[in-house]
Amino acid sequence: MAKATIADVAKHCGVSTATVSMVLTNKGRISATTRERVLEAVKELGYVYNQAAANLRHKRSNLVGLVTPDITNPFFSEMIAGLSHYLEEQDSLLFLANAEESVERQSKFIDSLLSQNAGGVVMCPAMETNLDFLETVQSRGFPIVLAVRPIGEDQFDFVGTNNFMGLQLATEHLIKKGHKHIAFVGGLEISKTRSHRLGGYMSKLMEHGIPFNERYIRSCSASRSEGAKVTRELLDQYPEITAIIGYQDIVAFGVMRAIKDLGKTVGKDIAVVGFDDVAESADTNPALTSISVSAREIGRAAGEIILSRMEGDKQPYKSVVFPPKLVVRNSCG
Amino acid sequence: MAKATIADVAKHCGVSTATVSMVLTNKGRISATTRERVLEAVKELGYVYNQAAANLRHKRSNLVGLVTPDITNPFFSEMIAGLSHYLEEQDSLLFLANAEESVERQSKFIDSLLSQNAGGVVMCPAMETNLDFLETVQSRGFPIVLAVRPIGEDQFDFVGTNNFMGLQLATEHLIKKGHKHIAFVGGLEISKTRSHRLGGYMSKLMEHGIPFNERYIRSCSASRSEGAKVTRELLDQYPEITAIIGYQDIVAFGVMRAIKDLGKTVGKDIAVVGFDDVAESADTNPALTSISVSAREIGRAAGEIILSRMEGDKQPYKSVVFPPKLVVRNSCG
DNA sequence: CTGAAAGCGCTTACAG
DNA sequence: CTGAAAGCGCTTACAG
Numbered sequence: 001m002a003k004a005t006i007a008d009v010a011k012h013c014g015v016s017t018a019t020v021s022m023v024l025t026n027k028g029r030i031s032a033t034t035r036e037r038v039l040e041a042v043k044e045l046g047y048v049y050n051q052a053a054a055n056l057r058h059k060r061s062n063l064v065g066l067v068t069p070d071i072t073n074p075f076f077s078e079m080i081a082g083l084s085h086y087l088e089e090q091d092s093l094l095f096l097a098n099a100e101e102s103v104e105r106q107s108k109f110i111d112s113l114l115s116q117n118a119g120g121v122v123m124c125p126a127m128e129t130n131l132d133f134l135e136t137v138q139s140r141g142f143p144i145v146l147a148v149r150p151i152g153e154d155q156f157d158f159v160g161t162n163n164f165m166g167l168q169l170a171t172e173h174l175i176k177k178g179h180k181h182i183a184f185v186g187g188l189e190i191s192k193t194r195s196h197r198l199g200g201y202m203s204k205l206m207e208h209g210i211p212f213n214e215r216y217i218r219s220c221s222a223s224r225s226e227g228a229k230v231t232r233e234l235l236d237q238y239p240e241i242t243a244i245i246g247y248q249d250i251v252a253f254g255v256m257r258a259i260k261d262l263g264k265t266v267g268k269d270i271a272v273v274g275f276d277d278v279a280e281s282a283d284t285n286p287a288l289t290s291i292s293v294s295a296r297e298i299g300r301a302a303g304e305i306i307l308s309r310m311e312g313d314k315q316p317y318k319s320v321v322f323p324p325k326l327v328v329r330n331s332c333g
Numbered sequence: 334m335a336k337a338t339i340a341d342v343a344k345h346c347g348v349s350t351a352t353v354s355m356v357l358t359n360k361g362r363i364s365a366t367t368r369e370r371v372l373e374a375v376k377e378l379g380y381v382y383n384q385a386a387a388n389l390r391h392k393r394s395n396l397v398g399l400v401t402p403d404i405t406n407p408f409f410s411e412m413i414a415g416l417s418h419y420l421e422e423q424d425s426l427l428f429l430a431n432a433e434e435s436v437e438r439q440s441k442f443i444d445s446l447l448s449q450n451a452g453g454v455v456m457c458p459a460m461e462t463n464l465d466f467l468e469t470v471q472s473r474g475f476p477i478v479l480a481v482r483p484i485g486e487d488q489f490d491f492v493g494t495n496n497f498m499g500l501q502l503a504t505e506h507l508i509k510k511g512h513k514h515i516a517f518v519g520g521l522e523i524s525k526t527r528s529h530r531l532g533g534y535m536s537k538l539m540e541h542g543i544p545f546n547e548r549y550i551r552s553c554s555a556s557r558s559e560g561a562k563v564t565r566e567l568l569d570q571y572p573e574i575t576a577i578i579g580y581q582d583i584v585a586f587g588v589m590r591a592i593k594d595l596g597k598t599v600g601k602d603i604a605v606v607g608f609d610d611v612a613e614s615a616d617t618n619p620a621l622t623s624i625s626v627s628a629r630e631i632g633r634a635a636g637e638i639i640l641s642r643m644e645g646d647k648q649p650y651k652s653v654v655f656p657p658k659l660v661v662r663n664s665c666g
Numbered sequence: 667c668t669g670a671a672a673g674c675g676c677t678t679a680c681a682g
Numbered sequence: 683c684t685g686a687a688a689g690c691g692c693t694t695a696c697a698g
Contacts, residue, residue, distance in 0.1 A: 003473075005691055016669045021693060029667055046473075052450040053691035056386055057674050063449070071417070077410045084404070084431045088438065093445055096429040098417045105421065112426055116396070117385040140379075224616040257616065280613070283557040285590065338675055349685045354677060362683055386675035390690050 004045040012041040024049060061119035064306050065095040067106055068124050073222065074278045075248075075295050076124065079147065082299025083122065090307055101126045103133075110137055119310040122302040124148045127190050131155075143309035147302045149193055150319075157309065159301045159320040161293035163193050166324035167200030170245050170273040170291055173326055175208050177333065179243040179271060183216040185230055185255055186247025194219070194247065197275070201245065216241065220251065227254025228261070235262060235270075242270055243332070249274035249281050249290055256284065256331065271332035286330035293324045337378040345374040357382060394452035397639055398428040400439055401457050406555065407611045408581075408628050409457065412480065415632025416455065423640055434459045436466075443470055452643040455635040457481045460523050464488075476642035480635045482526055483652075490642065492634045492653040494626035496526050499657035500533030503578050503606040503624055506659055508541050510666065512576040512604060516549040518563055518588055519580025527552070527580065530608070534578065549574065553584065560587025561594070568595060568603075575603055576665070582607035582614050582623055589617065589664065604665035619663035626657045 006024070010017045015034060022028040023038045030038075041047070055061050066083060068076045080096070087094050095118060097109035106126050113121055120143035125134070131152045138144050138156070145157040174182050184201050187194030198217065205212050218234055220226040227246060231254065235241060244259075246252025252274030256266045266272055267286045274281060277292035301320045339357070343350045348367060355361040356371045363371075374380070388394050399416060401409045413429070420427050428451060430442035439459050446454055453476035458467070464485045471477050471489070478490040507515050517534050520527030531550065538545050551567055553559040560579060564587065568574060577592075579585025585607030589599045599605055600619045607614060610625035634653045 003691095006693095007691080017691090018670080018693080019668060022668090025693085027693090031667060034667080048444075049448045050389075050450065050691050051445075051448040052385055053389055053674090054693070055674095056383075056389055056676090056690095057692045058694080059674070071404075071414055072407070072410050074405070074407075077405050080429070081404055081431055084429060088430070088442070091445070093449055094429050096413070096417060096427050097421070098414055109421070111381075112384075112424070115382045115384040116426055117383065224613070253616065257618065260618065280557075283586070283590065285593065336675095339677095340675080350675090351677080351686080352684060355684090358677085360677090364683060367683080383675050386690090387677070388690095389674095389692090390676045391678080392690070 004047040005050070006047075008045055009038060009041045009047050012045060013037040025054075055117060061117050061310070062090075062092045063095060063113075063116065063118040064092055064303075064310070065097065065109065065113040065118050065121040066123075067097045067099050067109060067121060067126075069099055069101045069126055071096070071098045074250075074280075075276050076148075078278075078295035079124075079299040079302075082296030083303045084299075085296075086300045086303035087307075090303070092303075092307060099126050101128075103128050103130075107133060110142075114140075114142060120144065120306045122147050122306050125151055127188065127192075143306060145302050145305045145309070147298055151192070154317055157305050157317050157319070159298050159305065159322075161298070161322050161324050163196035163324075164200040164203075166275060166291040166293065167197040167245070168204045169200075169324065169326040170275070171201050171204035173289070173328070174243045174245070174271055174273065174332065175204065175210065177243075177271060180210055181213075181216070181238070181241045182210075182243040182245065183218070183234055183238070183241050184245050184247070185218050185234065186220050186222070186227060186251035188221060189219050197247065220247075222248055222250055224250060224254035224257060227251035228258040229254075231255045231258035232262070235259070244270060244272050246272065246274045249276045249278045249288060252288055252290070252331075253280070253284060256286075256288070267331050267333045273332060277327050281327075282329070284331075288331045289329045290327050291324045292327045294322050297322055337380040338383070339380075341378055342371060342374045342380050345378060346370040358387075388450060394450050394643070395423075395425045396428060396446075396449065396451040397425055397636075397643070398430065398442065398446040398451050398454035399456075400430045400432050400442060400454060400459075402432055402434045402459055404429070404431045407583075407613075408609050409481075411611075411628035412457075412632040412635075415629030416636045417632075418629075419633045419636035420640075423636070425640060432459050434461075436461050436463075440466060443475075447473075447475060453477065453639045455480050455639050458484055460521070460525075476639060478635050478638045478642070480631055484525070487650055490638050490650050490652070492631050492638065493655075494631070494657050495654050496529035496657075497533040497536075499608060499624040499626065500530040500578070501537045502533075502657065502659040503608070504534050504537035506622070506661070507576045507578070507604055507606065507665065508537065508543065510576075510604060513543055514546075514549070514571070514574045515543075515576040515578065516551070516567055516571070516574050517578050517580070518551050518567065519553050519555070519560060519584035521554060522552050530580065553580075555581055555583055557583060557587035557590060560584035561591040562587075564588045564591035565595070568592070577603060577605050579605065579607045582609045582611045582621060585621055585623070585664075586613070586617060589621070600664050600666045606665060610660050614660075615662070617664075621664045622662045623660050624657045625660045627655055630655055
């Protein structure tokens, strides 16, 4: 029993395929009685609509792709949840790619999307992504919305947060608590996001007339153990440090760990602030003060934009920025 | 400039579309010179292969769906990473759905897959999924592989771990350390997986002649705070307890938290074992002894099976089980 | 309100 | 080794 097609349905109730198609898609004027007959035949034959064939015919698509650098990172998985939830509401389907910071894998995935007839893609571009690549894709009429990581100023839709402001909030919080020796731990040097956050950090320091010490800044990859390692070195060399900002919560966890290992108390001897406000941050001991950026909202907003572009929205490119918030808990005393 | 098609390429170099198709798919015998001419035209026109059209024509598909109950759970995101990595290697694309334990959303997603012409689905079925639903889908010739959560004995392919054995390992470890009052915290009562784990726990107890106390068993949802709450109650009522097994690591973190809050020491006063061995477990203080089940491997294996079914593999259904391992760290002294 | 017919971009026997 | 032609399952003007 091969799958039933529109033609089978048509034959079954003595109408044309055009008619069946119209009742299925709610187009044109169909008499109530015909419509019912068709719908009944659909049930009887167990007919399932072939969306792929329809897409081919009218050259549209309800398929959207998502490129993430690391699905395993809680921030991104939250974002995916937000995006996928929205797409589901809109009866759209999501292709997922986990590019793991590889420019090649990312571009291969885009090729697959293109050939699979997807309608657009939301990307958290790998760090080394170059602008030309994205421009080429977009110039072929394939909508892109950048999420989380901006590239190129006004040439793409973007949704994310304001990293600069996030670190201003964190830094200000610490300064107000009286800290003067504030370190910054984490992030990779090539990261644009990191440079924005550093900008927020440094500008706040200057604003308050606190001398800026380059040696208080350390990069490391996104893991607890790296965060802990770098912190041990840092505290060893610069015992005057009384506060540390983690580039991500996960790094901040490592920072806290290192502080405890040195026999000091987080929040008393040394204050710690994170970034991302992942679920776990509310549960550590002490609970981590962090900068909250609503990953789920970013995902949803990205979904809204990509879908509207796929429907032909020709407005100028826009940036949707969710301002970060400072969530005060116990890690700063 | 509309997208180039196979016909444009054919015209451009004066051959038939059949020829172009054959060089594109490496079928049939094509002379080297023709092949080159075609390939050149492809470059020149910026032609991109329309896989969707091809799928429609030969009624195949390289699209696979994945249903997870919670993409935000680290165990599942690891699994997704494993699956997506494998599918990528095989030039297959992944549709992702985050069903959030909703049977309706799950079934809606399957409908979308069907109508989008996907070739199969790997499912971590929502807890209340009923067998009939899955059977109906499968009987329509749509391959399903169940991952992580088994349903129905021999009617589906399955890949996962041996939960019974996992808890036997955990329980035995504690018994060998001399514990006699061992509690079991977490999981939801409707969960099949939980009942398997409970089986492992109880059987090990009996094997060693340790009386089994129903009151030492508590259910709770998968969060730190729930784990902590239940643990406080438990320890309050049954101070004789010296060891607690967490249904998942995340619950075990809550357990450890509650123990500390009571002024006791994890690993000295009370031993704790988790399940899942998520990344974080190596980093808690003390590091959590846990049962490791290779989520990534499960994802990959699920990918292998679904793809082979999609290619027509008609072997009897099989179960691939990765035996869990005990990873000893410091939470049991 | 409904049907006949062409066509979306590809593939696949069948000839030659 | 290559071409002509039918067809995958749908949609869309165009008639009537």
